Amino acid sequence: MSLAILGFAMVAAFMTLIMTGRLAPVVALIITPIVFGLLAGYGLDLGPMMLEGVKKIAPTGVMIMFAILYFGVMIDAGLFDPAVRRLIAIVHGDPVRVVIGTVVLAVLVSLDGDGSTTYMVTVAAMLPLYRRMGLNPLIMACLVMLSSGVMNLTPWGGPTARAATALQLDAGALFLPMVPAMATAVGFLLLLAWLYGRAERKRLGALRIDAHNPPGGFDDLTLTADGGVTVSSDPAALRPRLLIVNAALTVGLLAALVSGAVPLPILFMTGFAVATLINYPKPADLRARIAAHAPNVIAMTALIFAAGVFTGVLSGTGMAEAMPQSLIAMIPPAMGPYMAPITAALSLPMTFFVSNDAFYFGVLPVLAEAGAQYGVSKAAIGAASLVGQPFHLLSPLVPSTYLLVSLIGVEFAAHQRFTFIWAIATCAVMAVAAMLFGVFPFRA
Template sequence: MLTILGLGMILCFMYLIMSRRMTPLVALTLIPVLFALIAYGLGFYFDSLSHIQLNDLGEMMLEGVKKLAPTGVMLLFAILYFAIMIDTGLFDPSVKFILRLVKGDPLKVILGTITLTIIVSLDGDGSTTYMICVAAMLPLYKRLGMSPLIMACLMMLASGIMNLTPWGGPTARAASALQVDPSDVFVPMILPMLFAIGWLYFLGFMYGRMERKRLGIMDLDISHGDNIQISNNPEANRAHLRWFNGLLTVVLMICLVKGVLPMPILFMIALCIALFVNYRDIDMQKDLVAHHAGSALNVVGIIFAAGIFTGLLTGTGMVDSMSKELVAVIPDSMGPFLAPITAVLSMPLTFFMSNDAFYYGVLPILSEAAGHYGIEPVEMARAAIVGQPVHLLSPLVPSTYLLCGLAGIEFGQHQKFTIKWAIITCFVMLIVALVFGMFPFYSVAT
């Protein structure tokens, strides 16, 4: 019954936001509360639900919100920080350079988008990657009339591939869950990642040709590039302080990578320094923060709502129940194929549940079963990280909301546009991993 309620809650939520009958903020809050109340009511008739008490639901939700609170605080101040940096004109030179380089060619813009995202993604943080890349590339897309859906799609896929680095998160989770060396998981997967990047460039090339055919190549001269500004507030431009703002941002990025302080604290400090140095007028500081507060609070509100969703999904035991039922439905005849099965399952499972729930809840059970067929834990760990490009489309991934908010697109639109390419990207890695033996297609104990 817990499994049925869990799947019903997730499917109901996905339908409502993808059909645009509810906003993510409303659906993430109301749908889990509704299903939790249903579970409580059914607890009088089903023993499997009797542990769910009405007095405990509030604590479950609060626990979920607490876990995501640092992420929400970080996103609030990170969005404000980069918005202020845009107002100061920090990114104007980079836009001018890229504009001169691509010369108004949509194909070059798209290929440049992929390259920039791959490079910036090396820091392992999706939110920072999106903030930097969107700030640099979105003005070009708007100027040329290109679709921001293509930009968001390619950025997310590139970030999903690069997320397999040990410091990206999933690889470390899989390795720790199965008690294997992260380098033993990651290093063999470099080749599948390279093939996936090659596929991504091919996809970008196809979209680039389509956009070039639709829009043509604009003749953007140097004088136009010199006049390009990302900020729409000329009064806030601080070109004479660009060296300071650039240095502040570089130091901030280094501190983020080194983990000098927690990310929320770093962004809070950086924002306050930026406001104090660039705008001594207190009223102007207030006006700028108020101007960007709408977009920031929209994203942060969704993050805290996601805390309610995950809190109830975990606290009621729905995640654990779905994990056990999943293993139970795999027939014995499919045991030798558990490595590719795990790779395929990693796509929908990391979409419907958090990485922690999958890697620490489901993967150890699958790996234990696979051991009876001679499949090593390190091979199962490699298979389990294949689905990350699809995982980033999950409504439970905060950075995806940030990407959509910065790009000015609807979350549901982004999902519909990107899902097929994310699945193909995962299968490219899966096929290459099978061909080159990163994990076996079929294995029996000897």
């Protein structure tokens, strides 16, 4: 129990430090686990634990680093400019359309199952509009993350595959029954987007934007010589003649990503190399592009490797196992018939405090065994365990969320405060819908 208490205290201390602004996240991710690891009685043993955590997260760090560089090159070359121009023409300066369009775009892009890709593509397309119109960027961060959290339940997204593997079930058997509940959650997010859009419209008023002759400056948008709009901040970096080639390369990269045929780090490394060879073959031009995106790359990779230190200590000390086990021990036998909704409720804090791997491979089988004693099927428990994924993405242990707030330019703590209640609400809507559609029972 002492390890569980230390684990919860460590996460609480970390959250307090970053949400109050006392420490930067990258510093808190390193200092906090060292302090609590020493309190747990681990001295020099902490070093190997931290290194092991960094090793495990290294592929993610490499993937995100080269993904940022790849999509940065595509933005600079002008790949997303036609889409932005089209969006400007469609929204006509109406905040409601912009905010609803954010959810629609995020849901569609999320079909690839990778949150990082969703964030980069959606933010590249929508952030210029938000900044031009003065919309609250926290709204975009909230809606994009929650949309990704709902769509991450696809069999290739990760959580469903983990749950199916842990329970020895077919991934489709968990995913297909959840589709109506996922659709209901997306509907809730569209309603939330509509409400926020109306609030922003009231606050700002409808700003009319002409796609070819916009009034005033565009902040992140730039006017070309012919009056068109471009997302690229450097007109010299534009490669309009290579638009079709870049589009084909990106579609091919995303197709390979969905297929899973190539490891993601290698995929984005190769994609970046090919993209720069096509668009910026001169070393001087390439150095300029890398320098332009270096701040984002350094900030993100530093956070990711620091998160590896945190998770390494959490796992190496045994806190990651003790924390969920202590929560399970608190469930009284009388609540046994309600194991499905209990699992759904527990999936929020458990996937927030520990990794998906720790929850689905370490905790879910225990919950499924407990549910089976009261007549709740493994498939029902497995489906219920997926409900907490939108809230899971708010965890400081999720690297892609740091990418999201970095791209949008908001503080991680501010994003957590803004999104917290809506993340819980999205999970609640999905859970209630799942029970209404008979995916898992309220009571056995």
